[in-house]
Amino acid sequence: MFSGIVESTATVVAIEREQDNLHFTLRCPFTSELKIDQSIAHNGVCLTVVRIVDDTYTVTAMRETLERSNLGLLHVGDEVNVERSMQMGGRLDGHIVQGHVDQTARCIAVEDQEGSHEFTFEYDVDAEMVRRGYFTVDKGSVTVNGVSLTVCRPTTEAGKGAFSVCIIPYTFDNTNFHNITVGTVVNIEFDILGKYIARYAEFLKN
Numbered sequence: 001m002f003s004g005i006v007e008s009t010a011t012v013v014a015i016e017r018e019q020d021n022l023h024f025t026l027r028c029p030f031t032s033e034l035k036i037d038q039s040i041a042h043n044g045v046c047l048t049v050v051r052i053v054d055d056t057y058t059v060t061a062m063r064e065t066l067e068r069s070n071l072g073l074l075h076v077g078d079e080v081n082v083e084r085s086m087q088m089g090g091r092l093d094g095h096i097v098q099g100h101v102d103q104t105a106r107c108i109a110v111e112d113q114e115g116s117h118e119f120t121f122e123y124d125v126d127a128e129m130v131r132r133g134y135f136t137v138d139k140g141s142v143t144v145n146g147v148s149l150t151v152c153r154p155t156t157e158a159g160k161g162a163f164s165v166c167i168i169p170y171t172f173d174n175t176n177f178h179n180i181t182v183g184t185v186v187n188i189e190f191d192i193l194g195k196y197i198a199r200y201a202e203f204l205k206n
Contacts, residue, residue, distance in 0.1 A: 002041045002083050002097040004141075004148020006175045009079040010042070013056055020063040022072065027056045028082055039099070041083045043176075044146030044187045045069050046099025069101045070145075070185045079176040081146040095141040095148050101187040102134055105144070107180050108162070117167045118152075119144075119180060123188060125161040133198030134190050136163040143189040147175055 010028035017023075024042070034040075034057050038049045047059035066072040074080070105123035121144065125135060136142050136154040142163065143149070149165040156162075167177050180186065 001086050002046070002099050002146070003086055004044075004095055004097040004143050004146065005083065006081045006147055006171075007083050009174070009176055010082045012074050012076050012078045012080060015074065015076060020066075022061050022066060023050075023058055024061065024071070024074065025051075025053075025056050025058045026080065026082075030084070031055050031057050039085045041085075041097070041099045041146045042080050043070060043101075044081070044097070044099065044143050044189055045071060045101050065101075068103055069187045070104050071187075073185060079179060081175050083146055095143075096192055097143050097146070097148060097189060098192060099146075099189075101189050103188060104185050105188045107182055107184045107186065109164075110180070110182060113166070115169065117172055117177070118164055119167060119177070120162060120164040121186065121188070122160055122162045124159060125156055126159060130156070131198065131202065133195035135161060135194070136190065137194065140194065141191045143187075145176060145180075145186045147171065147177070 008029050010026040012024055013027050014025035015022060034049050034052055036049055039046050045065060049057050050060055051058040061071045105121040107119055108122045109120040111118040136151045138154055140151045142151050152164040154163040172178050
């Protein structure tokens, strides 16, 4: 479980394909503190450390993960947002993030607001997804590339959902949001509370 408060960025130093899997080797400031089998969120995707060599570590993404996320679009040299799992007893500064990315979204607008930045994202949506709680609500929570954010102006029409988020300078400078431009594909995880409520509502209907 994660909070959506990104600790740092990691740099992809190698990518190796093995059948349908991709092995990503990365370098980040806390590599020396990692252990084999530890869970780390990469752009919001929970992956397990399988190898540590010097100042790098390796994680593996399987087909399901690659189909639902933007990890398959990564190249050597790219920055990835990383967060280690929450420690019990600590403050939950963001919101409850599982690290199970639901789908990708595409940036359709970036606006400089004289101190902060507003990003607008668009994603595919259908009635079945909405029934299962896969949508955004105004002032609700959403995770974008592993960053816990508050939704502004959500819309749903013609098979497309969209929402905006405002990024403060610290988040812009210390995550890979400073690399996001119009057309960039990001990972999104919808709020787990909304999914539970939607599932419960379906249960009551039956």
